[in-house]
Amino acid sequence: MASRRFPFPIPFGWYQVAFPGDLAPGEVTAVEYWSRELVLWRDTAGAFHLQDAFCPHLGAHLAYGGSVDGDLLTCPFHGWKFDGDGMCSNIPYSQRTNRKARVRTYPVVERNGFVLAWYHPFEEAPKWEIPVIEEIGDPAWSDFYASSYVIRTIPQEMSENGADPAHFQFVHGTDTVAEMEEYNTDGPCSSMLSKQSYVTPRGVTEGRIDVYNYGPGFSKVWFSGIVDAINIATTTPIDAETTQVRFNFIVRRFDDEKLTSTVADAFVKEINKQVQEDRPIWEHKSFLPSPALADTDGPILKFRKWYSQFYAEPYEVSARGA
Numbered sequence: 271m272a273s274r275r276f277p278f279p280i281p282f283g284w285y286q287v288a289f290p291g292d293l294a295p296g297e298v299t300a301v302e303y304w305s306r307e308l309v310l311w312r313d314t315a316g317a318f319h320l321q322d323a324f325c326p327h328l329g330a331h332l333a334y335g336g337s338v339d340g341d342l343l344t345c346p347f348h349g350w351k352f353d354g355d356g357m358c359s360n361i362p363y364s365q366r367t368n369r370k371a372r373v374r375t376y377p378v379v380e381r382n383g384f385v386l387a388w389y390h391p392f393e394e395a396p397k398w399e400i401p402v403i404e405e406i407g408d409p410a411w412s413d414f415y416a417s418s419y420v421i422r423t424i425p426q427e428m429s430e431n432g433a434d435p436a437h438f439q440f441v442h443g444t445d446t447v448a449e450m451e452e453y454n455t456d457g458p459c460s461s462m463l464s465k466q467s468y469v470t471p472r473g474v475t476e477g478r479i480d481v482y483n484y485g486p487g488f489s490k491v492w493f494s495g496i497v498d499a500i501n502i503a504t505t506t507p508i509d510a511e512t513t514q515v516r517f518n519f520i521v522r523r524f525d526d527e528k529l530t531s532t533v534a535d536a537f538v539k540e541i542n543k544q545v546q547e548d549r550p551i552w553e554h555k556s557f558l559p560s561p562a563l564a565d566t567d568g569p570i571l572k573f574r575k576w577y578s579q580f581y582a583e584p585y586e587v588s589a590r591g592a
């Protein structure tokens with residue numbers, strides 16, 4: 271269901287739903303994404319499973335009292351067992367199972383230090399993959415420096431910031447604005463490559479900010495110039511107007527471990543500042559389908575056209591706004 275400020279349904283794609291360390295093998299927890307109540311569990315071999323929360327028998331919430339038995343999830347209410355595909359494999363007080371009793375199941379992969387799940391409103395199979403990001407886990411790079419926020423907006427609006435260089439001056443007070451060199455789209459992927467100059471005590475240094483999007487909820491932002499840093503930004507819709515945002519920085523290590531963490535902390539601090547600056551705009555703005563743009567604005571309409579491919583359900587936009 272769309273919200274008042276945004277006309278869009280939940281886009282399909284791969285989304286971060288957890289970090290691998292959030293759950294030990296055999297644990298079960300409740301999560302809410304995509305306007306759905308979900309159960310996230312880890313079988314005893316360590317694989318993650320994400321399913322709709324309500325048991326198809328009589329509706330118990332599987333995360334409240336549910337337990338893991340090998341590679342099965344047991345419902346707390348009458349003990350029915352479900353496998354990682356959502357099929358009922360055992361009803362403890364019956365000789366038979368019920369083939370109609372299926373729990374909706376979302377494809378899950380553990381990759382790049384994230385637990386990622388595929389959402390599609392009509393349960394279509396994944397249409398692309400999130401690539402392995404080689405710098406993650408490379409000893410030349412630091413571990414994650416992570417931060418997370420819940421923001422009352424949609425991933426599309428946050429992502430549009432990247433195509434909007436002018437706001438950096440006014441919202442974030444940056445004295446130089448990145449100069450976009452290239453904006454490319456390729457199916458579910460897109461990239462924005464820009465030059466950025468940094469003013470340092472020793473003069474102006476040329477750097478780059480290159481943003482790579484892999485679908486609607488996963489992006490890699492590579493900062494280079496003075497130092498090398500990568501931000502893996504994940505945005506997961508909680509409902510039609512609330513998003514869980516996670517920023518995960520890694521920096522190329524210096525010989526001095528303390529310097530590495532100082533630099534990483536500085537990136538985290540800067541992104542935190544930017545989120546606090548963006549938040550009041552994001553949480554109150556409305557999506558205008560036909561914005562009045564300046565000729566020097568960024569590729570906002572191109573970005574929107576690219577992003578629209580992730581909406582499988584129909585939606586309507588009026589000329590005045592959502």
Ligand code: FES
Nearest residue numbers: 325327328345348
């Ligand atoms: S509600 Fe789950 S087994 Fe009855």
Ligand SMILES: [Fe+2]
Nearest residue numbers: 431441544548
């Ligand atoms: Fe911003």
